[in-house]
Amino acid sequence: MLPPAKSTTAAETDALFHFITSVSLILLLGITIAIVYFAWKYRRRSEDDVTPVITHNSTLEITWSVIPLILVMIVFGWGLTGYMNLTTPPDDAYEIRVVAKSWLWEFHYQNGHVSVNEMHVPVDRPVKLVMSSDDVIHSLYIPDYRVKMDVLPNRYTSLWFEATEIGESVIYCAEYCGTAHSNMLATAHVHSQEDFEIWLETAGAEDDDMDPVARGEQLVTRNACDTCHSSDGTRLQGPTFQGLFGSEREMEDGEIVVADENYIRESILEPNARITAGYQPVMPSYAGTLDDRQIDAIIEYIKTLE
Amino acid sequence: MATNDESKKVRKLQVRRFKPEENPEKHYLNEEKGLWAWMTTVDHKKIGLMYLGSIVFFFFVAGVLALLLRTELLTPARSFMDADMYNQVFTLHGAIMIFFFLVPSVPAVLGNFILPLQLGAKDVAFPRLNLASYYIYVIGALFTLFAIFTGGVDTGWTFYTPYSSTTSGGNIMAMTFGIFILGFSSILTGINFMVTIHKMRSPGITWNKLPLNLWGLYATSIIQILATPVLAITLLLLTMERMLSIGIFDPAIGGDPVLYQHFFWFYSHPAVYIMIVPGFGIISEVISTFSRKVIFGYWAIALSSLAIAFIGFLVWGHHMFTAGQSSLANMVFSFLTFLVGIPTGIKIFNWLATMYKGSIDLKTPMVYALVFLFLFTIGGFTGIMLGALAVDIHLHDTYYVVAHFHYVMMGGMVMAFLAGLHYWWPKMFGKMYSEFWAKITCAVIFVGFNMTFLPQFVMGAQGMPRRYFNYIDQFQSFHQFSTIGAYIMGVGFVMMAAYMIHSLVKGKPASSNPWGSRALEWQTSSPVPLHNFEHTPVIINGPYDYHKPMSEFQLGIAAKHGHHHAEEEVAVKVSKQEKE
Numbered sequence: 001m002l003p004p005a006k007s008t009t010a011a012e013t014d015a016l017f018h019f020i021t022s023v024s025l026i027l028l029l030g031i032t033i034a035i036v037y038f039a040w041k042y043r044r045r046s047e048d049d050v051t052p053v054i055t056h057n058s059t060l061e062i063t064w065s066v067i068p069l070i071l072v073m074i075v076f077g078w079g080l081t082g083y084m085n086l087t088t089p090p091d092d093a094y095e096i097r098v099v100a101k102s103w104l105w106e107f108h109y110q111n112g113h114v115s116v117n118e119m120h121v122p123v124d125r126p127v128k129l130v131m132s133s134d135d136v137i138h139s140l141y142i143p144d145y146r147v148k149m150d151v152l153p154n155r156y157t158s159l160w161f162e163a164t165e166i167g168e169s170v171i172y173c174a175e176y177c178g179t180a181h182s183n184m185l186a187t188a189h190v191h192s193q194e195d196f197e198i199w200l201e202t203a204g205a206e207d208d209d210m211d212p213v214a215r216g217e218q219l220v221t222r223n224a225c226d227t228c229h230s231s232d233g234t235r236l237q238g239p240t241f242q243g244l245f246g247s248e249r250e251m252e253d254g255e256i257v258v259a260d261e262n263y264i265r266e267s268i269l270e271p272n273a274r275i276t277a278g279y280q281p282v283m284p285s286y287a288g289t290l291d292d293r294q295i296d297a298i299i300e301y302i303k304t305l306e
Numbered sequence: 307m308a309t310n311d312e313s314k315k316v317r318k319l320q321v322r323r324f325k326p327e328e329n330p331e332k333h334y335l336n337e338e339k340g341l342w343a344w345m346t347t348v349d350h351k352k353i354g355l356m357y358l359g360s361i362v363f364f365f366f367v368a369g370v371l372a373l374l375l376r377t378e379l380l381t382p383a384r385s386f387m388d389a390d391m392y393n394q395v396f397t398l399h400g401a402i403m404i405f406f407f408l409v410p411s412v413p414a415v416l417g418n419f420i421l422p423l424q425l426g427a428k429d430v431a432f433p434r435l436n437l438a439s440y441y442i443y444v445i446g447a448l449f450t451l452f453a454i455f456t457g458g459v460d461t462g463w464t465f466y467t468p469y470s471s472t473t474s475g476g477n478i479m480a481m482t483f484g485i486f487i488l489g490f491s492s493i494l495t496g497i498n499f500m501v502t503i504h505k506m507r508s509p510g511i512t513w514n515k516l517p518l519n520l521w522g523l524y525a526t527s528i529i530q531i532l533a534t535p536v537l538a539i540t541l542l543l544l545t546m547e548r549m550l551s552i553g554i555f556d557p558a559i560g561g562d563p564v565l566y567q568h569f570f571w572f573y574s575h576p577a578v579y580i581m582i583v584p585g586f587g588i589i590s591e592v593i594s595t596f597s598r599k600v601i602f603g604y605w606a607i608a609l610s611s612l613a614i615a616f617i618g619f620l621v622w623g624h625h626m627f628t629a630g631q632s633s634l635a636n637m638v639f640s641f642l643t644f645l646v647g648i649p650t651g652i653k654i655f656n657w658l659a660t661m662y663k664g665s666i667d668l669k670t671p672m673v674y675a676l677v678f679l680f681l682f683t684i685g686g687f688t689g690i691m692l693g694a695l696a697v698d699i700h701l702h703d704t705y706y707v708v709a710h711f712h713y714v715m716m717g718g719m720v721m722a723f724l725a726g727l728h729y730w731w732p733k734m735f736g737k738m739y740s741e742f743w744a745k746i747t748c749a750v751i752f753v754g755f756n757m758t759f760l761p762q763f764v765m766g767a768q769g770m771p772r773r774y775f776n777y778i779d780q781f782q783s784f785h786q787f788s789t790i791g792a793y794i795m796g797v798g799f800v801m802m803a804a805y806m807i808h809s810l811v812k813g814k815p816a817s818s819n820p821w822g823s824r825a826l827e828w829q830t831s832s833p834v835p836l837h838n839f840e841h842t843p844v845i846i847n848g849p850y851d852y853h854k855p856m857s858e859f860q861l862g863i864a865a866k867h868g869h870h871h872a873e874e875e876v877a878v879k880v881s882k883q884e885k886e
């Protein structure tokens with residue numbers, strides 16, 4: 001029933017899950033058999049049936065109070081131990097700052113690099129996420145690691161895990177946060193220690209000599225614009241970038257706007273100021289994420305997509 | 307008329323045996339006629355029926371919304387509505403089901419109808435207040451609906467800040483205010499019931515002869531009276547925040563959004579017990595009646611309801627294990643959550659033991675009671691799962707939780723309500739329904755229900771978060787299965803409406819006591835006379851004493867001036883608060 005276990009703590013959670021499921025199924029089976037058996041065995045045979053007067057039975061009642069009590073106390077203790085592990089990160093954990101906003105995830109690494117909707121971590125090394133939200137409450141949830149923690153606007157929360165397998169896992173937002181709550185996904189990429197370090201050095205490096213168009217294209221991928229905007233005319237969640245620049249756009253309220261530099265800039269910084277007709281207001285604001293130079297580069301890139 | 311002699315505890319009463327009149331010409335449904343008479347009635351039975359009409363309406367609306375949601379979820383992306391619409395629909399579905407249907411259903415409908423009858427009283431203690439409670443409920447419901455519709459509230463029924471305060475503008479206020487009005491109806495009904503149980507019992511109904519249904523309602527009343535005011539406090543704080551800019555919940559001005567969750571669950575968790583505890587009462591009545599047997603562990607059942615009512619106040623934090631409260635708080639809340647599981651488990655065993663060596667007649671109400679036992683047990687076990695800290699970290703806010711609370715609320719509470727409705731239907735309307743169709747329908751609903759919610763446990767365990775408009779492809783087959791189940795359930799409810807209407811129009815007349823029950827409400831005519839009993843009932847046996855002959859349950863105080871040869875004298879235990 002559970003997804004693959006890909007963190008060091010997952011096994012313990014799973015063991016408890018399976019313990020409760022099995023004990024419950026056994027008890028449920030017992031109760032169901034009793035219901036069906038009694039209903040059949042003691043079915044009414046005549047209107048004059050006489051039934052015994054059994055008002056209580058102390059031994060029986062104590063038994064069926066104490067046994068469940070013992071069982072739930074086991075579950076309690078087990079759950080608590082697992083939880084204490086989940087909330088106590090090892091001292092040498094690698095720290096990543098997570099910023100949530102409606103509706104994307106930003107991962108800030110120690111060298112200053114930021115990745116959007118992609119989290120890169122080394123395998124077999126504890127990682128601690130220190131998280132906060134820019135707006136409402138979100139919740140970072142990685143089913144494969146069996147971890148989840150709410151992300152709050154007014155304080156830091158944290159969670160930790162140690163990935164045990166190289167590969168990818170899905171990250172969800174688990175606390176309802178509005179229109180695009182169900183689009184607020186990210187991917188966890190687990191690398192070997194060397195690959196992670198290589199990634200960290202190269203991914204972050206921005207080549208100032210790079211020409212603006214290439215840089216814009218890179219930024220569009222890195223900031224996950226391409227999950228909603230295609231460059232080949234396909235309609236995704238947002239309008240395609242192809243042929244966007246200079247065209248006349250119709251807004252939700254009927255206004256016609258020409259997609260010039262200012263419009264694109266506004267769309268990136270304040271996406272909900274004007275909503276393009278036929279689309280949902282689900283685009284996150286990139287204010288604070290992209291600086292002016294980067295926005296320039298994106299505009300240059302969009303200009304080339306005719 | 308009472309002769310108080312040698313013992314202070316026991317008094318002798320002159321009684322007669324009263325057989326209920328069959329097919330009475332005059333009863334509560336036809337003694338006062340016309341719309342105005344209904345709207346201004348203070349008769350607890352009619353008020354009960356007016357509540358019944360209202361909650362059936364709300365159940366229908368919220369049920370249709372649920373089907374819309376399930377239809378949208380047939381495909382992983384947009385099927386026919388957009389995300390905003392979806393979010394508003396699930397908000398409406400939840401809010402209506404919880405606040406307009408579940409909370410008032412058992413106490414206000416069945417409680418109102420049955421409580422005075424089980425006490426042998428003419429009405430509740432404050433009949434006018436009772437009518438007022440109904441209108442407060444209607445006003446509150448309309449106000450809330452208005453707020454939701456005009457504001458397009460899409461916050462989920464939990465209204466978590468700061469999302470609710472930033473997106474829905476002032477409507478979170480209007481919304482909370484509407485629910486606050488609804489809360490008043492709840493508080494007033496609770497007070498009314500408590501006073502009635504204390505002061506209006508017929509001679510001989512001592513605390514240990516009180517039907518378990520009334521113990522359930524009594525425990526519920528305690529929760530209603532103590533928990534609902536917290537809603538008012540929350541509203542006051544929200545108002546202070548809005549009007550005076552005192553930061554309480556809004557982080558932008560220094561408040562703490564998690565505080566709102568504490569307030570919300572401090573009311574809403576006990577509210578879960580407002581919904582389920584009266585259901586326990588119904589199940590006790592039904593299982594005993596259809597097993598023709600003394601209830602097993604009367605005090606265990608009665609006291610465990612009270613225990614649940616009290617401990618239920620101390621577990622709200624288990625909704626917030628991942629919300630950032632301290633580990634210590636999480637530990638305490640997890641511990642108390644397990645404690646509340648014990649009295650619930652005890653009840654299940656008591657009901658089973660009542661069936662043991664009984665004379666079981668599988669009539670529709672009993673079938674619903676058994677369905678309740680099965681589904682509610684699943685709901686309970688999955689609750690234990692969610693109470694376990696480490697596991698809840700994984701399962702919180704997934705479909706596992708959705709499935710869990712539907713098993714408790716619908717599999718538990720709604721099935722108990724249906725057991726009660728089918729059980730008391732003949733008493734309410736003096737008509738029988740088709741046993742055949744009722745059982746078929748029950749089977750359809752049972753199958754549909756499990757098809758809808760079992761796959762959701764699996765999805766949840768695999769990590770499918772709740773309140774998701776889009777989902778990843780891997781879950782599609784589960785969602786589709788679930789949707790088909792929901793349609794089947796919908797068909798089931800349409801069938802129920804059909805045979806119930808048929809019963810009202812063309813149903814066979816019901817006898818005064820079609821199930822052969824010993825309970826007091828069955829010792830008067832069906833439908834009930836306007837003033838419930840033609841005499842003051844006298845109780846010398848417990849409500850589940852199936853080993854005593856039926857005629858011992860039909861005693862009433864002999865009229866002063868009557869010249870009855872059948873008069874006899876019985877000794878009746880006196881309890882302090884009993885009415886004269």
Ligand SMILES: [Cu+2]
Binds near residue numbers: 139173174181
């Ligand atoms: Cu979110």
